[in-house]
Amino acid sequence: MVALSDRKIEIVRTLVQSAPDKIVGGLRAALQEATGDTVLASVRQLVEAEAQDRALRNAIFAPIAPLCVGDGKSAAGVTFPAQALALIWRGVKASAPAQIQAAVRAQAAAAAAEAAEQGHRPADPGAAYNAVVATARAALDDSEQREFRAAAELCDAARPGGAAAFAAGLDIAPIVRRAIPRLHDWTTHSGGEVGAAARLAYKDSVAISPDAGPLFFEMLAGQLDPPWLVLRIISAVMDKPNERYLADSELSGFPERVLDAIDGSLKAIGRMDLDGGPETGRATGRLAELVTQQTFEVETWIELSRDHGWGKRLHEQKLSLASLVEGRLKEAEKLVAAALPMESSGFGRRRSSGPKLDAAPSPRDVGRALTALHFAHEVRLCANYGGFSAAHAKITEKLAAAIEGYVEEVLDHARTGDVPDLMLARDHLYVAADLIGLVRDEKATELVRRRAASTCASQEPPHPGEAVVLDA
Incomplete structure (x- = not known):
């Protein structure tokens, strides 16, 4: 069987690019055995390329990517449209190809260092990733770029102030990125240096944007499984708050969300x-x-x-x-x-029963x-x-x-x-x-x-x- 024509490949490419990450991952696994000059082999190459592209995108935008789900209209916390992230990624690849290549090289170097097992920490690609995020953040304010303008419109359509919230998320993404490797310690230990580190990260976030406090914890929750473990970090930052104080704060939605889930x-x-x-x-x-x-x-x-x-x-x-x-x-x-x-068997008041x-x-x-x-x-x-x-x-x-x-x-x-x-x-x-x-x-x-x-x-x-x- 011959491979697909260029026109049909473009149709399949469009369908794959618009599919959720879970679907693309499922297709990738299903097509692992497709080889040679077959229709499935052509689709496999396309899906493989898309999966690798998304892996890079999700690594670069790791602090905010977990919040980009569906149409972004979830009432259970802050979310953004998945398509908004796809548009921003498309836009930044077109406007800053050199930065993307630098991020690819940094990712490859980190992977090679980790695979070598040389007893030292692998190179951190975070700086290269943050440079791409900063470019995307600046482009969100530039209405001349079509992809970024469309992404902002999608975020605003999903929730009031959605574009501003997404921009704030990109602003504090470097802080959240540094916090991600420490989340295990933050959720399994309390007090001392652990609590101090969490408080410092929170203060750094609100220093960048005074309204970024809740979003900081939303982004941390997106990295946790289950997300409600973020209550431990909130408790560490606020030194185990009492109910009245937390209920009157901008973080009251987090415990209320857990209580609503219990009702469900x-x-x-x-x-x-x-x-x-x-x-x-x-x-x-x-x-x-x-x-x-x-x-x-x-x-x-x-x-x-x-x-x-x-x-x-x-x-x-x-x-x-x-x-x-x-x-x-x-x-x-x-x-x-x-x-x-x-x-039952027998008559009268005394009756016996059996299987x-x-x-x-x-x-x-x-x-x-x-x-x-x-x-x-x-x-x-x-x-x-x-x-x-x-x-x-x-x-x-x-x-x-x-x-x-x-x-x-x-x-x-x-x-x-x-x-x-x-x-x-x-x-x-x-x-x-x-x-x-x-x-x-x-x-x-x-x-x-x-x-x-x-x-x-x-x-x-x-x-x-x-x-x-x-x-x-």
Whole structure:
């Protein structure tokens, strides 16, 4: 197959250049094997060149690039249109090619020094990068250059004063660039030289632009994963402020954003789709863990009062989380009972019950029970701080006892031949094995599977750890 024509290559180039970084990265990975004079090889070369160009751009504009996402209209913090950064990059490449080449050489020298592992620090390309940023900053004020004018218009369209905020970000970019390698220390240690260094960087930023304080922390947050770790740096700079002082400052949006995110997570936990399967259960459980982490951050780095404001709101959120999780755990009891059905026999007041083994396990009931137990399993590590440790321990132990009792009864019926079909008994035991593993451990699952295979030996059992496949 021949390569694409020049006209088609230009069409593909335009499409690739307008795609988000994530898409370009995905294309690059997908086309790694494309070689030779093929259509895919032509596209691969184009994508590779675009990816390398963006890597250089993102390195040069590293302090502000993480804030350039989507259309730049996010209400959760300061963001700028991704296209604005692309336009500025295009403009600076056209207007300052010598500076771009200097940045390329500096980047290559730093990479070579790092690869050589000579025991000394690699060359820092920061000065070359900052020179390009300074050129872009100056060009933003020059309405004669089309790309920069278009970028400013996009920023202003995304939010009032967007272009001025972007320009301020470029102004303090060198300070943020110096701070980036130190962020790990700033977020893992407190006090002493660490706090002093963070305070100095903040003062340097506001010295350049008095209104740059919040933007400085926004740019730092963009470098952090998760972004709300920036609360630690804010606390260090402000010497662990009390709630009233921080709430009245221009930085009040940062803790409020975390509290809003907690509210969103609590709503998602309350709406967990039991038919969503194990991954839904795990994902919802991770939300509960996230809430405990975020509440810990706010409580640790800000002096709060439980009687009002953020402290009161956070206390209510913790109570809500505990209530939601306990509700989900109690719901799991009913779902497990439905997945391992029992039937009653006998007459009068004294009636006995036993496993209902005359039909295959219900896929829907089993799926819902697995979703609930995957949730319960995921939240176990955050139960103590989340305030639901006692409820979690009590209910999971009760579930384990119920499942183990069910297993013993099924095995007893299978040994005595008191089952209509050994294979149905085996299927119910495999369901119980999957469930017990989530409230005990994997060894419990393996034990039940081995006992089921030994007792119901008329058919080869699935491999240990293999999920039971149930017909709908």
